[in-house]
Amino acid sequence: MGKLARGVAVIGAGMSKFGAFPDKTTRELFVEAFVEAVKSVDKGIETREIEALFLGNFSNDIFEGQVHTGPLMADLVGITPGPAMRVENACASGGAALRLGILAVASGAHDVVCVAGVEKMTNLETSRVTDVLASAADSVYEFSAGATFPGLYAEIANAHMRKYGTTIEQLRMVGIKNHENGALNPKAQFQSTIRDIMKARAERAKAKGLPAPSWKDEMDFLSDPDANPVIAWPLRLFDCSPITDGAAVVILAAEEVARKFTDTPIHVVGTGQGSDSLALHDREEITSLRAARVAAEKAYKMAGLRPKDIEIAEVHDCFTIAEIVATEDLGFFKPGEGGKAVEEGLTRRNGEKPINTSGGLKAKGHPVGATGVAQVVEIWHQLRGEAGARQVPGVEVGLTHNVGGSGASCTVHIFRR
Amino acid sequence: MEFTVSKFREFLNKRKIMAAKCKKCGVINLPPRPICKNCRSSDLEWIELKGKGKLVTFSIVHVPPTPLIAEGHGREKPYAFGVVELEKGARITARLVGFDLKKPEKIQIGMDVEAEFLEKNGKTILTFKPAS
Numbered sequence: 001m002g003k004l005a006r007g008v009a010v011i012g013a014g015m016s017k018f019g020a021f022p023d024k025t026t027r028e029l030f031v032e033a034f035v036e037a038v039k040s041v042d043k044g045i046e047t048r049e050i051e052a053l054f055l056g057n058f059s060n061d062i063f064e065g066q067v068h069t070g071p072l073m074a075d076l077v078g079i080t081p082g083p084a085m086r087v088e089n090a091c092a093s094g095g096a097a098l099r100l101g102i103l104a105v106a107s108g109a110h111d112v113v114c115v116a117g118v119e120k121m122t123n124l125e126t127s128r129v130t131d132v133l134a135s136a137a138d139s140v141y142e143f144s145a146g147a148t149f150p151g152l153y154a155e156i157a158n159a160h161m162r163k164y165g166t167t168i169e170q171l172r173m174v175g176i177k178n179h180e181n182g183a184l185n186p187k188a189q190f191q192s193t194i195r196d197i198m199k200a201r202a203e204r205a206k207a208k209g210l211p212a213p214s215w216k217d218e219m220d221f222l223s224d225p226d227a228n229p230v231i232a233w234p235l236r237l238f239d240c241s242p243i244t245d246g247a248a249v250v251i252l253a254a255e256e257v258a259r260k261f262t263d264t265p266i267h268v269v270g271t272g273q274g275s276d277s278l279a280l281h282d283r284e285e286i287t288s289l290r291a292a293r294v295a296a297e298k299a300y301k302m303a304g305l306r307p308k309d310i311e312i313a314e315v316h317d318c319f320t321i322a323e324i325v326a327t328e329d330l331g332f333f334k335p336g337e338g339g340k341a342v343e344e345g346l347t348r349r350n351g352e353k354p355i356n357t358s359g360g361l362k363a364k365g366h367p368v369g370a371t372g373v374a375q376v377v378e379i380w381h382q383l384r385g386e387a388g389a390r391q392v393p394g395v396e397v398g399l400t401h402n403v404g405g406s407g408a409s410c411t412v413h414i415f416r417r
Numbered sequence: 418m419e420f421t422v423s424k425f426r427e428f429l430n431k432r433k434i435m436a437a438k439c440k441k442c443g444v445i446n447l448p449p450r451p452i453c454k455n456c457r458s459s460d461l462e463w464i465e466l467k468g469k470g471k472l473v474t475f476s477i478v479h480v481p482p483t484p485l486i487a488e489g490h491g492r493e494k495p496y497a498f499g500v501v502e503l504e505k506g507a508r509i510t511a512r513l514v515g516f517d518l519k520k521p522e523k524i525q526i527g528m529d530v531e532a533e534f535l536e537k538n539g540k541t542i543l544t545f546k547p548a549s
Contacts (some may be wrong), residue, residue: 059427130482138510140422141448146485146498146508154476155500162474164525228493233477233521281447281500281508283456286474 002302003350005284006104009265010415012041013380014308015373018189018246018365020122029247030118037114037249042262047077049183051110051253053084054101056094056117057369060086062132063120079114081275087189090136091318093117093401094248094372095411099271101252102413111254115352118247128237129243133368136405138279150232150240150319152280152406157234157321158176159286162241164336166324168234172222173342174320175238175362181349182359184390189244189365194218239320244365248374259303266383269397270414272298287336289407292329296401298410300331307331310414311395312382313353316403317360323347326401327355330412349392357382358388372402372411418448421462430541432534434468436507437461447507468532469548472525473508475499477518489507490535501530515546 014036016029038045038189053074061067065417067086067259074084089096094117099114131208133149134142142152155395160166182188185195187291192200198221215221229237248272251261258265274294277283283290300306307330315330324338332353333341341347347355358364361371379398381387403410420437425448428435437449440462444455447466452459466488481490490496497513515535516524529548534541 066472126480127483127486131478131484140508142510143482146481147510147514148480148482148495150480151476152477155474158476158526160475230477230479230495233478233495235476277454279448279510280474281510286500366534 002298004102004302005107006106007259008102008105008268009255010250010268010376010380011253011258011261011265012037012251014038014040015244015248015370015377017187018244018367021245022122022246024120026066026069026118026120026247027062027072029075029120029245030116030258031053031076033116033247034077034114037251041251042261042264045251045261047079050082050112050114050115052080052082052104053079053083054097054104054113054115054374055086056097057086058090058119059132059135059368060095060120069118073118075115083193083273089409090404091316092369092372092404092409092411093369094374094400095400095413096372096409098250098372098376098413099273099411102268102271103208103252103253110134111257112365113252114249114401115373116249117373119367119369120245121243121367122245126243133168136369142279148232149399149406150235153319153321155280155408156233156286156325156406157319158323160321161234163287164339166336170218170339170343171239171320172219174317174323174381175222176218176325177342177348178317178360179354182363184388185359185364188363190243190359190363191196194221194238217246220338232339235319235321240317241361241366244367246365246367246370246374247328248370248377250373250376250380253353260384260386264384264417266380267416268413269416270299270303272296272302273409273411274298276408278405280406288325288328289410290401291407292326292401292403292412295410295412296330298361299414303375303414305397305414310353310399312357312379312392313355313401314358314360314378315355315401316371316402317362318366320362322403323355323360326403327386328352330401343415349390354392357387357392372400374401375400376413376415378413383415418451420446420451421534425449432541434466434503434543435463436466436534438464445504445507447503447509468488468503468505470501470503470504470530470545472528472530473500474526475513475524477521497524509543512542512544513546514544
């Protein structure tokens with residue numbers, strides 16, 4: 001138990017541009033990511049060599065009124081007549097699809113598979129998106145009591161601040177850092193630092209003949225209730241990931257055949273998944289996600305690695321507090337010390353534990369079902385030394401952490417060059 | 418199957434907060450569930466909880482979902498919800514009423530709260546207000 005029956009590697013990875021695209025459906029987003037993933041295979045791959053599709057998708061039923069998206073996408077690129085299915089685990093749909101793809105190859109059932117994630121969210125108004133996201137929480141006992149998704153993470157934030165003294169400034173530093181990283185990612189929804197955003201707002205005000213806002217620094221801007229309104233106290237707009245359209249694709253192969261496709265495969269050395277009660281009131285702890293701790297423990301054990309061995313990680317920062325909790329659950333920092341770690345710069349690109357070099361969900365964007373796969377795309381680029389301006393030099397071991405709902409699902413994967 | 422969502426709601430309509438207490442391990446399952454969350458026994462019994470508890474955590478929502486927009490909530494009229502612990506380990510999520518939402522610092526984790534039943538569209542809604 002706890003070992004893969006045979007080795008699995010990532011041989012290709014790609015993603016669509018993330019953002020709001022009124023003229024694109026899930027189909028175009030998926031194909032955009034798929035084409036890039038196929039092109040990224042160093043020695044080339046024919047679509048007919050891909051035997052199956054595992055597609056992470058949260059709620060296309062409501063967003064587009066279209067389900068059965070597995071075969072729909074497989075047909076567009078020629079994976080049919082191989083098996084194709086949608087995997088749903090709320091915001092961890094992509095990570096869950098990834099794990100199933102890995103297990104399918106490890107079992108020997110398939111040699112080469114495609115794992116994808118896609119979500120098209122911007123068709124609906126914000127209030128309806130709020131409804132859809134809240135359906136990943138306990139609809140009987142949480143949604144009916146007025147819980148929204150930001151509201152649930154706000155509950156986690158308030159509890160964390162109370163228990164450990166985590167500060168609102170530390171939360172904001174997560175957003176500032178992730179925007180700095182996103183500014184260097186050409187696929188990110190927000191390719192701008194908080195300073196860029198402040199400058200643009202000041203210029204816009206000037207153009208309209210309005211008095212120019214005079215924010216001292218980023219923290220001053222983020223404290224301004226007009227510039228950064230409350231969404232769910234204590235979380236404000238810049239503590240929340242945006243509503244995003246996007247897709248991501250990775251191609252997995254058995255180690256035995258991986259060298260046929262590339263001389264630089266990225267090896268899957270650990271996979272773990274956990275679950276927990278949907279409702280926060282049913283959990284033993286509110287300041288830590290048990291599903292994440294369990295997933296991490298399994299993945300570390302399989303990989304034979306410890307938290308200190310991880311050189312770079314993409315974690316599920318759907319809200320700024322979620323990144324702080326993630327870095328504690330993954331064992332990078334002790335419980336309650338995640339906020340301090342951000343403040344000390346440890347999680348910046350040049351820090352001892354770079355977190356979310358892609359910009360994270362906060363700046364790169366969070367097309368729910370695509371997120372768990374897009375995290376792997378970033379690790380793929382970083383471990384191959386192809387991450388451009390945001391490259392962390394010489395990294396060989398990376399981790400992805402993808403959370404569903406307010407923590408009822410979590411997958412953790414570890415990769416090695 | 419006795420410990421259902423609809424039974425819990427029937428009791429609420431009679432202004433009773435009912436939980437499924439495990440006869441084996443004594444854990445109080447709130448909201449009720451058919452199998453004990455602690456020891457997985459299905460030997461349970463209904464018990465009524467007093468409506469007094471402590472606030473475990475909370476949030477004040479300024480961007481509501483559509484049902485609460487229909488009730489008139491929004492940026493100008495936020496609302497609060499949170500987790501309340503009624504007995505050891507017996508927690509539930511509910512709306513919080515009677516707080517000054519312009520002063521979030523007045524809402525303190527750990528403070529005493531008590532149940533307030535509200536009637537809405539023929540249904541009884543469980544909410545909590547600051548303890549008197």
